[in-house]
Amino acid sequence: MRDLSTGGGTGPLSIEHSGEGGKKEGRQEAILRLVAQNFYVAIEEIASLFGVTTQTARRDIMALEEAGKIRRLHGGAVLTTPLETSVYRQRRVENAAQKERLAQVVGDLVPEGANLFIDSGTTCEAIAHALLRHRHLRLVTYSLRVATILSENSNFTLAVPGGFVRPVHGGIFQEDTADFMKRFKFDFALISVSGIDRDGDICDDDHAEGVIAAAAMAQAERTILAVDSSKFGKRAMVRLGTIADIDILVTDAYPEGEILRLLKDNDVEIIC
The missing domain is CATH 1.10.10.10 (Winged helix-like DNA-binding domain superfamily/Winged helix DNA-binding domain)
Incomplete structure (x- = not known):
């Protein structure tokens, strides 16, 4: 409890x-x-x-x-x-060690020279740090925080949409941001979500973010979902997709019960 x-x-x-x-x-x-x-x-x-x-x-x-x-x-x-600043800052430190380990695993899965979409959020910020050890990547993100981290490597090609920057999490939005994502083709979409519920839905807190991430996933050859095990069984307001839309789940502990069954039924690779 x-x-x-x-x-x-x-x-x-x-x-x-x-x-x-x-x-x-x-x-x-x-x-x-x-x-x-x-x-x-x-x-x-x-x-x-x-x-x-x-x-x-x-x-x-x-x-x-x-x-x-x-x-x-x-x-x-x-x-x-939207999340209050204090809540978002708390999420940045919560399960920080697990997020760092997940980020390193995701970084290992990404080959040199890949085309990537990176979602927003504290886990994806950790992934951005892990990607800095690569020499050449081509990346698209709508997160100003992620873009700032990635810009530390001058050999990366980095694209962000135009628009207004939301406070706290630094997401960049305008009416056609989802259409902006449809102009690209990705080897991998790297995403993280607020929860994976027992129906097999992957869920997030923000409708606009969900629309953008879903558009990017549709343009990706493979989707990697990185979440710590505290997200298993949680439900958020916005349905981003289902377990069937995921190719690789990177997490810190093996899921159980119905979620594990759905992952296996949909041939999702689980990396712990």
Whole structure:
């Protein structure tokens, strides 16, 4: 079971407020932070964590949705707003060692001179660092952070779309960014996602990012998905694709249950 830790992971959230209204307000604040940290949280999990009925948990979710802070989805809730800076910074340090190991594996899989698409996010930033040991690559990304890392190697050919830069994660977007990706052909699309749910869907938090990554995957000969094992069984708001769209899964621990079965059924290579 998850613990209700703060953004820094230093201890349990305090939800003690005077009066019933204060308790409800504190519980809803804690639920919102839990969703922000874990991408998706189920009503049954809220009920168990806070010692309330599922009806109370559902009312909390409805109140937060009415406030425009979350969205109800499949018996739980997901974020509706971009990540706060503090949450994104926390993700950069969470599981940092695992992300570094995954990045090194992905770097080994990429041959010299390859044409690559690289997704945004903290795992892909680690992958960008790992690719710097190559001499010649041709790369496309919509992440300003990834592009900044890759630009350290002057022998790389690097393309980014034009548009507005989103705060916090540095994604570059405009209306035709997905069409920009369709102008290229890639040997590999290197992506990371917020979760792989038990239905076999790969999911992310942001619709615009999902559209761009899906467009790039359609232009790629092979797709490499790099995620740490904490993403197994998690569901986010946007369906990017399915396990069938992945050729190689790079992770830190072997998946289990239905996810493993779906990976095997679709002949996805698993590298741990």
